[in-house]
Amino acid sequence: MSQFFYNQRENLVSDAIEGAMIASPWNNLARLESDPAIRIVVRRDLDKSRVAVISGGGAGHEPAHVGFVGKGMLTAAVCGDLFASPSVDAVLTAIQAVTGEAGCLLIVKNYTGDRLNFGLAAEKARRMGYKVDMVIVGDDISLPENKHPRGIAGTIMIHKVAGYFAETGCNLDTVAREARLAMERVFSIGVALSSCHLPADPQDGVRHHPGQAELGMGIHGEPGASVIDTQNSTDIVRLMVAKIRAALPETGRLLLMLNNLGGVSVTEMAILTRELAHCELATRTDWLMGPAPLVSALDMKGFSITALVMEESIEKALLADVETAGWLPPVRLRASQTQPCNIRSARVAFTPSDNPVVGQYVETVTATLSAQEAELNALDAKVGDGDTGSTFAAGARAIAELLHQHQLPLSQLDTLCALIGERLTVVMGGSSGVLMSIFFTAAGQAISEGKPVVAALQAGLAQMKYYGGADLGDRTLIDALQPALAALAQHPGDLAAAYQAARDGADATTRATKANAGRASYLNSDSLAGNMDPGAHAVAMVFKALAGA
Numbered sequence: 374m375s376q377f378f379y380n381q382r383e384n385l386v387s388d389a390i391e392g393a394m395i396a397s398p399w400n401n402l403a404r405l406e407s408d409p410a411i412r413i414v415v416r417r418d419l420d421k422s423r424v425a426v427i428s429g430g431g432a433g434h435e436p437a438h439v440g441f442v443g444k445g446m447l448t449a450a451v452c453g454d455l456f457a458s459p460s461v462d463a464v465l466t467a468i469q470a471v472t473g474e475a476g477c478l479l480i481v482k483n484y485t486g487d488r489l490n491f492g493l494a495a496e497k498a499r500r501m502g503y504k505v506d507m508v509i510v511g512d513d514i515s516l517p518e519n520k521h522p523r524g525i526a527g528t529i530m531i532h533k534v535a536g537y538f539a540e541t542g543c544n545l546d547t548v549a550r551e552a553r554l555a556m557e558r559v560f561s562i563g564v565a566l567s568s569c570h571l572p573a574d575p576q577d578g579v580r581h582h583p584g585q586a587e588l589g590m591g592i593h594g595e596p597g598a599s600v601i602d603t604q605n606s607t608d609i610v611r612l613m614v615a616k617i618r619a620a621l622p623e624t625g626r627l628l629l630m631l632n633n634l635g636g637v638s639v640t641e642m643a644i645l646t647r648e649l650a651h652c653e654l655a656t657r658t659d660w661l662m663g664p665a666p667l668v669s670a671l672d673m674k675g676f677s678i679t680a681l682v683m684e685e686s687i688e689k690a691l692l693a694d695v696e697t698a699g700w701l702p703p704v705r706l707r708a709s710q711t712q713p714c715n716i717r718s719a720r721v722a723f724t725p726s727d728n729p730v731v732g733q734y735v736e737t738v739t740a741t742l743s744a745q746e747a748e749l750n751a752l753d754a755k756v757g758d759g760d761t762g763s764t765f766a767a768g769a770r771a772i773a774e775l776l777h778q779h780q781l782p783l784s785q786l787d788t789l790c791a792l793i794g795e796r797l798t799v800v801m802g803g804s805s806g807v808l809m810s811i812f813f814t815a816a817g818q819a820i821s822e823g824k825p826v827v828a829a830l831q832a833g834l835a836q837m838k839y840y841g842g843a844d845l846g847d848r849t850l851i852d853a854l855q856p857a858l859a860a861l862a863q864h865p866g867d868l869a870a871a872y873q874a875a876r877d878g879a880d881a882t883t884r885a886t887k888a889n890a891g892r893a894s895y896l897n898s899d900s901l902a903g904n905m906d907p908g909a910h911a912v913a914m915v916f917k918a919l920a921g922a
Contacts, residue, residue, distance in 0.1 A: 512524060
């Protein structure tokens with residue numbers, strides 16, 4: 374089954390071109406009216422008094438080439454089918470449509486189809502009286518013995534340099550000379566963990582090498598120059614940079630470009646950017662471009678690195694503003710920055726103190742929850758992942774340990790609640806620890822503001838409900854805790870009434886066939902019916918122990 378979003382295969386490229394034109398922020402593109410098989414995108418602000426810069430090739434390399442049409446870069450892009458050169462007629466049509474007396478420069482990646490079709494179109498155009506020159510880009514260094522290195526991502530640097538000098542009104546000889554100067558100074562290499570998917574490919578012929586990567590990738594899914602035994606980002610970038618460095622002249626400041634071949638996540642590209650910023654060429658590098666998909670290969674899980682040796686005219690050209698969707702302005706390569714952070718500690722400051730009554734309450738609650746561990750786990754196993762008892766017991770034992778070590782501020786209830794809340798987030802796992810921490814932290818704050826204990830506990834419950842999203846009837850511990858606190862508010866000090874209210878609430882959860890919070894919310898009614906919520910049962914057992922029932 375094809376892993377590719379599209380409508381009809383025959384309309385794929387035209388649909389992609391239309392989408393790119395619609396999304397262009399400059400609204401400066403148009404498709405040339407011609408034979409439907411000819412796909413040419415041109416600048417709407419065409420000025421034939423200046424040298425035209427034309428490029429193109431197969432589709433599938435987006436944003437190349439349509440994304441680089443606009444002021445300061447390409448005058449026109451000639452689009453072939455996926456990974457296929459446009460026809461001679463298409464190239465010749467583009468030349469005639471955008472070229473005036475100043476002439477035009479064709480920029481072609483070094484592939485046989487592109488060289489032949491653009492070359493024949495150039496010859497025919499010359500015969501018709503047009504001034505035409507052509508630059509063939511071969512920036513791939515992965516096969517140093519190959520007499521015809523491929524044109525890959527570095528090609529867009531040539532687009533930018535040529536486009537700049539054409540935009541400033543230079544003649545064709547100057548535009549071509551500057552483009553060739555840049556071409557001689559650009560070096561690229563690619564790598565991938567897998568090749569790309571092709572539309573309408575039922576075989577899904579993507580190559581994968583578990584634990585390995587293909588080094589020396591082109592932009593058409595063809596095999597790399599070699600397979601390396603690593604997927605480690607540091608090792609891969611170091612190896613690629615070493616190969617680029619061997620190809621570079623010994624001197625000269627650099628621009629480094631990081632190009633996404635289409636299928637690498639934003640997170641991974643950020644990691645690779647970090648690696649590039651710390652590579653052995655960093656001390657020679659002034660400018661960074663990317664990370665971004667600039668010349669892609671559909672969804673290839675790979676990237677390429679390009680190094681361009683700067684020269685004054687090249688640097689000026691690369692930094693000039695453009696009106697294109699695909700070009701990214703270079704930025705200075707710089708170290709990541711840190712900002713001083715002066716904040717107060719969020720840790721609860723306290724002095725241990727004694728209060729026998731409060732201490733007995735803490736002892737009763739923690740002992741009850743510890744003793745209920747197995748029973749609560751068994752209840753939770755019926756509706757959840759079977760760890761409620763262990764989670765509550767972990768929190769209870771941590772607080773009991775502080776109690777027995779006389780490390781609790783028992784005479785300061787607001788600080789005690791805040792400290793319990795702080796400790797529970799550390800020792801209780803998952804959302805339960807956070808919810809109980811919210812409950813105690815908010816209750817402690819309410820006590821510090823002068824609220825009575827029961828009202829403060831109700832305030833803590835309100836905050837737990839607000840942040841947690843559960844409410845009465847949602848089959849959680851709230852079904853027992855809320856009525857228990859309401860009973861205490863109505864009958865101060867009557868723990869027996871609180872226990873009965875909590876017991877009734879917990880019992881009600883056995884009749885609930887729908888949970889609206891927690892893991893149980895993913896279960897059907899048959900799984901819930903007759904099973905008590907473990908959190909509600911825990912609350913009921915705590916109030917039972919406090920009431921001495």
